[in-house]
Amino acid sequence: MARKSTKLAKPSAQSGGHASAATGEVPVSNRTARAMERRAAIVEAAMEEFIARGFAATRLDDIAKRAGVAKGTIYLHFKDKESMFEELVRIVIVPVVARLTALPPPTGSVRDLIEAFASNFLKEVIGTRRGDLVRLIVAEGPRFPAVADFYYREVVSRGIAAMRALIELGIARGEIRQKELARYPQILVAPAMIAVIWQSLFARHAPLDAQEMLRVHLDLIFGERRTT
Amino acid sequence: MARKSTKLAKPSAQSGGHASAATGEVPVSNRTARAMERRAAIVEAAMEEFIARGFAATRLDDIAKRAGVAKGTIYLHFKDKESMFEELVRIVIVPVVARLTALPPPTGSVRDLIEAFASNFLKEVIGTRRGDLVRLIVAEGPRFPAVADFYYREVVSRGIAAMRALIELGIARGEIRQKELARYPQILVAPAMIAVIWQSLFARHAPLDAQEMLRVHLDLIFGERRTT
DNA sequence: TGACTATGACTGACTAGTCAGTCATAAATT
DNA sequence: AATTTATGACTGACTAGTCAGTCATAGTCA
Numbered sequence: 022m023a024r025k026s027t028k029l030a031k032p033s034a035q036s037g038g039h040a041s042a043a044t045g046e047v048p049v050s051n052r053t054a055r056a057m058e059r060r061a062a063i064v065e066a067a068m069e070e071f072i073a074r075g076f077a078a079t080r081l082d083d084i085a086k087r088a089g090v091a092k093g094t095i096y097l098h099f100k101d102k103e104s105m106f107e108e109l110v111r112i113v114i115v116p117v118v119a120r121l122t123a124l125p126p127p128t129g130s131v132r133d134l135i136e137a138f139a140s141n142f143l144k145e146v147i148g149t150r151r152g153d154l155v156r157l158i159v160a161e162g163p164r165f166p167a168v169a170d171f172y173y174r175e176v177v178s179r180g181i182a183a184m185r186a187l188i189e190l191g192i193a194r195g196e197i198r199q200k201e202l203a204r205y206p207q208i209l210v211a212p213a214m215i216a217v218i219w220q221s222l223f224a225r226h227a228p229l230d231a232q233e234m235l236r237v238h239l240d241l242i243f244g245e246r247r248t249t
Numbered sequence: 250m251a252r253k254s255t256k257l258a259k260p261s262a263q264s265g266g267h268a269s270a271a272t273g274e275v276p277v278s279n280r281t282a283r284a285m286e287r288r289a290a291i292v293e294a295a296m297e298e299f300i301a302r303g304f305a306a307t308r309l310d311d312i313a314k315r316a317g318v319a320k321g322t323i324y325l326h327f328k329d330k331e332s333m334f335e336e337l338v339r340i341v342i343v344p345v346v347a348r349l350t351a352l353p354p355p356t357g358s359v360r361d362l363i364e365a366f367a368s369n370f371l372k373e374v375i376g377t378r379r380g381d382l383v384r385l386i387v388a389e390g391p392r393f394p395a396v397a398d399f400y401y402r403e404v405v406s407r408g409i410a411a412m413r414a415l416i417e418l419g420i421a422r423g424e425i426r427q428k429e430l431a432r433y434p435q436i437l438v439a440p441a442m443i444a445v446i447w448q449s450l451f452a453r454h455a456p457l458d459a460q461e462m463l464r465v466h467l468d469l470i471f472g473e474r475r476t477t
Numbered sequence: 478t479g480a481c482t483a484t485g486a487c488t489g490a491c492t493a494g495t496c497a498g499t500c501a502t503a504a505a506t507t
Numbered sequence: 508a509a510t511t512t513a514t515g516a517c518t519g520a521c522t523a524g525t526c527a528g529t530c531a532t533a534g535t536c537a
Contacts, residue, residue, distance in 0.1 A: 056486070075392060077305035081523065091488040093525080102523065160388030162450045164303060173454045199469050205462040207447070208469065211439035218442075219435070222390045226401045229435070237429040238436050241469060245427070279506095284512085309497060319514040321499080330497065481536080488529075495521085504513070 060098050062088040067109050072153040076106055076161050107167050113154055117145060118175055122183075131191035132243045135209075139235050142213055147231050148224075152217040159218075181206045196243055212238045288326050290316040295337050300381040304334055304389050334389075338396050341382055345373060346403055350411075359419035360471045363437075367463045370441055375459050376452075380445040387446075409434045424471055440466045 066088035070079045081102060085092040099105035121141060146152045162169035184206035191197035202208060216231035223229070240246060294316035298307045309330060313320040327333035349369060374380045390397040412434035419425035430436060444459040451457070468474060 059486090073391075075303060075305060075389070077303060078392070080521090085489095092523090093489070094487055096524070097486070156387065156391075159384065159446055159450065160303070163301070163384075164306070169450055170454070173451050177451060178455070199465070199473070201465040201468060205440075205465050207443050207457070207462060208440050208466050211443040212433075212436050214443055214446075215435050215439040218387055222387065222397055223401050223405060226398070227406070234433045234435060237427070237433050240429060241427050241436065287513095308495090313515095320497090321514055322512085324498070325512070479537090481534105483534075484530105484532085486529105486531090488527105490526100492523105492525080494523090497518105497520090499516105499518080500514105501516095502514080504511105506511070507509085 059088070059090055059094065063090065063095055063098060064109055064112055067105060068113060068150065068154065071106060071109070072150065072157050075157070076102075076164070103165075106161070107165065107171075110154070110158065110168050111171060113151070114172070114176060117151055118179070121145065122179070131187055131194060131196050132239060132246075135187055135191075136239065139213065139239070140232075143232055143235065147213070147216050148220045153221055155214075155217050156221045180210065184209050191243075198244075199242070202242070209242065284326075287316070287318055287322065291318065291323055291326060292337055292340055295333060296341060296378065296382065299334060299337070300378065300385050303385070304330075304392070331393075335393065335395050335399075338382070338386065339399060341379065342400070342404060345379055346407070349373065350407070359415055359422060359424050360467060360474075363415055363419075364467065367441065367467070368460075371460055371463065375441070375444050376448045381449055383442075383445050384449045408438065412437050419471075426472075427470070430470070437470065 063084065067079075067084045069087065070084050073079075079102075081092055081095060085095055088095075095105070099108060121138070124137065124141060126137075146155065158168060158172050162172065185203055188197060188203045188206060188209065192200055192203060212234055213231075216229060216234060219229045220231070291312065295307075295312045297315060298312050301307075307330075309320055309323060313323055316323075323333070327336060349366070352365065352369060354365075374383065386396060386400050390400065413431055416425060416431045416434060416437065420428055420431060440462055441459075444457060444462060447457045448459070
């Protein structure tokens with residue numbers, strides 16, 4: 022098996038190396054930085070491919086091509102396809118949760134708080150690649166208990182708890198009438214989730230103004246808003 | 250269910266032949282009936298497998314084994330794996346829609362109507378194999394435009410229209426306050442969809458009393474119900 | 478500073494295995 | 508016997524994962 026190769030010395034050079042030379046940009050210098058960049062490229066490419074084709078139908082060759090690396094390189098960063106998928110979810114989800122979690126500025130009414138939250142969710146998730154990831158988790162969850170567990174633990178249970186706290190505050194302050202709502206924070210969140218799914222599946226058939234829908238939903242919970 | 254067939258009798262002759270002779274039961278005699286039975290068994294088996302593993306990861310061999318037929322038999326009924334999946338969705342969805350559609354007995358309040366609808370949905374879909382199918386459609390939809398189109402056309406758009414009509418009636422009768430709700434019937438349906446997904450993904454982590462949640466949601470829309 | 482060596486990140490041809498779809502043959506039915 | 512239906516061994520295309528070999532870079536020395 023002489024791997025062969027050697028191939029033509031492939032002098033021409035263009036490649037192999039990274040273009041660094043020609044353009045002279047050479048921003049990344051040391052190896053580690055380069056490796057991190059590649060890892061990021063792989064994660065990005067993998068997300069695109071998994072979202073587009075689902076786990077089983079995604080080819081590692083395609084991920085490699087899209088990331089601009091050789092297939093073997095993927096295995097320098099991830100154990101196998103499955104754990105790549107699981108890590109991928111973590112890598113992408115964690116920062117989103119962090120950002121979404123870190124923004125409760127304890128000011129104003131509960132409705133304002135929730136509205137701020139919703140507006141962020143709208144911007145960060147609905148209709149974005151991130152939203153597609155959520156759909157992907159719904160899709161692959163049953164086959165990846167690890168992913169479903171992670172998602173439940175890190176996103177769902179936290180989100181539900183946070184919403185419940187907000188609802189209880191709203192009830193205490195008299196902003197929310199329906200006391201039972203605290204038992205099912207899912208109701209508060211449901212339209213946002215539906216919006217995520219709708220954008221992935223039906224936007225082409227019937228576009229949905231998610232922002233407006235969420236506003237109407239909040240009006241339903243808090244009562245129509247007086248024109249400020 | 251109904252793995253059925255053949256089995257029982259199954260003398261020893263495991264063989265392919267059908268036991269018909271031995272027991273003399275010969276329930277289904279003519280070919281067409283037999284063929285229909287087999288087709289149904291294939292559909293049933295395929296649904297189980299697709300739900301459990303997703304489209305790409307499902308093996309036709311497994312479907313055949315589960316259905317109790319040879320792989321080749323599948324190809325007597327379906328052109329290929331892809332069109333089998335598409336037909337499957339139609340075959341399973343159509344009767345559900347028919348049943349769900351056919352039940353508006355024009356009696357009582359709008360809330361009663363919606364409640365009847367919800368209770369049916371609860372019984373027929375949430376937490377059942379059918380609910381899993383819905384999740385599967387959400388999962389595979391983007392890769393099967395034909396399925397997404399069909400589902401939008403036959404289920405979503407009809408459902409939205411029906412809900413909108415109901416909401417408008419409720420508004421006209423003074424049962425529903427929020428007039429804007431008619432613009433987003435999705436809000437009315439969202440908790441039910443969330444319940445479907447929740448049961449597939451998170452029931453093991455945190456069971457959800459879907460019926461109670463839907464009741465709370467209707468209370469939110471119609472106002473708390475007086476104890477009848 | 479320039480030349481020489483050591484390192485390990487990277488490559489991609491290759492292997493072993495999987496699975497959709499076929500078709501020659503067998504079984505059942507007429 | 509002729510015809511229709513069912514079977515399952517088989518094929519060929521495809522792909523996850525491997526690993527011998529390459530080469531850009533970091534490190535060392537003069």
